[in-house]
Amino acid sequence: MQRSPVRGFVSALPLLIAVGLVPGSVWAQGVPPSSAGATLFESKCLACHSLEANRIGPMLRGVVGRKVASAAGYEYSDALRRVKGQWDAARLEKWLQDPQSVAAGTRMAFSLPSAAERKAVIQYLASTGATGR
The missing domain is CATH 1.10.760.10 (Cytochrome c-like domain)
Incomplete structure (x- = not known):
């Protein structure tokens, strides 16, 4: 069974937010x-x-x-x-x-x-x- 790319992104979302790679996160805004x-x-x-x-x-x-x-x-x-x-x-x-x-x-x-x-x-x-x- 193949893993959905969307599902993979959703499961990685907290990490991406934490390191500031998602637009709108505090660090991505240069704060x-x-x-x-x-x-x-x-x-x-x-x-x-x-x-x-x-x-x-x-x-x-x-x-x-x-x-x-x-x-x-x-x-x-x-x-x-x-x-x-x-x-x-x-x-x-x-x-x-x-x-x-x-x-x-x-x-x-x-x-x-x-x-x-x-x-x-x-x-x-x-x-x-x-x-x-």
């Missing part, structure tokens, strides 16, 4: 990664997080370089409070791919399967700094 990350943050993360305030999840401004489970005023799960160290790009990469692999029992159920999207979001979060922009 720099931090802007692509901002767009992704708005569409994927804002339901639970904000840069400036704790919501369902903790505020994320300044998360890169911040001690794990340390946003003032946020009630973290026991699982996340047991994690030592800081949020760096490598740890955030693992967290966004599979939060349970970083802190088994954490309340965060969301994951971001696309490596390109994870990278863009992490770059964006790193660009926000600790004090605001």
Whole structure:
């Protein structure tokens, strides 16, 4: 049985969008990664997080370089409070791919399967700094 070219394109569409090869994708429009990350943050993360305030999840401004489970005023799960160290790009990469692999029992159920999207979001979060922009 021969595979349909349309079916092959449809199954590859998420990857093509992630790398910006589909017209209309953020990177295909020449938007720099931090802007692509901002767009992704708005569409994927804002339901639970904000840069400036704790919501369902903790505020994320300044998360890169911040001690794990340390946003003032946020009630973290026991699982996340047991994690030592800081949020760096490598740890955030693992967290966004599979939060349970970083802190088994954490309340965060969301994951971001696309490596390109994870990278863009992490770059964006790193660009926000600790004090605001």
